[in-house]
Amino acid sequence: NAGVMQNPRHLVRRRGQEARLRCSPMKGHSHVYWYRQLPEEGLKFMVYLQKENIIDESGMPKERFSAEFPKEGPSILRIQQVVRGDSAAYFCASSEDRHQETQYFGPGTRLLVL
Amino acid sequence: SQKIEQNSEALNIQEGKTATLTCNYTNYSPAYLQWYRQDPGRGPVFLLLIRENEKEKRKERLKVTFDTTLKQSLFHITASQPADSATYLCALGDNDMRFGAGTRLTVKP
Numbered sequence: 001n002a003g004v005m006q007n008p009r010h011l012v013r014r015r016g017q018e019a020r021l022r023c024s025p026m027k028g029h030s031h032v033y034w035y036r037q038l039p040e041e042g043l044k045f046m047v048y049l050q051k052e053n054i055i056d057e058s059g060m061p062k063e064r065f066s067a068e069f070p071k072e073g074p075s076i077l078r079i080q081q082v083v084r085g086d087s088a089a090y091f092c093a094s095s096e097d098r099h100q101e102t103q104y105f106g107p108g109t110r111l112l113v114l
Numbered sequence: 115s116q117k118i119e120q121n122s123e124a125l126n127i128q129e130g131k132t133a134t135l136t137c138n139y140t141n142y143s144p145a146y147l148q149w150y151r152q153d154p155g156r157g158p159v160f161l162l163l164i165r166e167n168e169k170e171k172r173k174e175r176l177k178v179t180f181d182t183t184l185k186q187s188l189f190h191i192t193a194s195q196p197a198d199s200a201t202y203l204c205a206l207g208d209n210d211m212r213f214g215a216g217t218r219l220t221v222k223p
Contacts, residue, residue, distance in 0.1 A: 105157030
């Protein structure tokens with residue numbers, strides 16, 4: 001049973017470009033969570049999705065950031081017009097049920113904005 | 115506002131000793147609390163979950179306590195080994211989950 005998969009592992013973008021981060025949850029998991037981690041800081045919750053639905057996006061910046069989890073395919077975190085401050089590690093986690101106990105994390109995508 | 119604080123940025127101990135990490139929180143009433151381990155360049159890995167009605171939980175060399183009156187959890191690693199060196203994160207859960215900044219543990223041989 002493959003774990004949570006994220007790609008790319010490293011992503012370099014210039015200011016103003018778009019970044020697309022992908023996350024495939026563990027088999028059988030239909031709940032996906034995205035977190036951002038800045039150096040020397042904890043994980044900051046961004047968004048929680050279930051298949052085709054955004055359940056909680058209270059941690060998402062209001063502009064430039066969006067997330068989706070289509071019926072088929074991976075969850076996508078999209079950052080438009082990236083700025084240097086978006087440079088961080090972005091982690092995706094998945095869980096089997098809604099109550100978020102025991103989330104399984106992917107290896108993360110490290111985004112560097114030049 | 116809700117706050118989760120983990121003790122000192124870094125903790126250095128000698129191999130064989132017990133490492134004790136703390137997690138304090140304010141303005142929060144979590145239904146459960148979790149501890150994760152994170153190695154450099156990797157995602158967090160779940161270690162233990164303890165619920166609000168539980169005082170203590172153990173798993174091999176790990177022990178977690180949860181005091182909802184003090185609003186504190188203690189995470190112990192007994193007979194520590196250099197391989198235990200990592201950053202340990204506490205996370206509080208209710209309708210959502212919030213993480214502390216983590217404590218970096220180094221176990222010296």
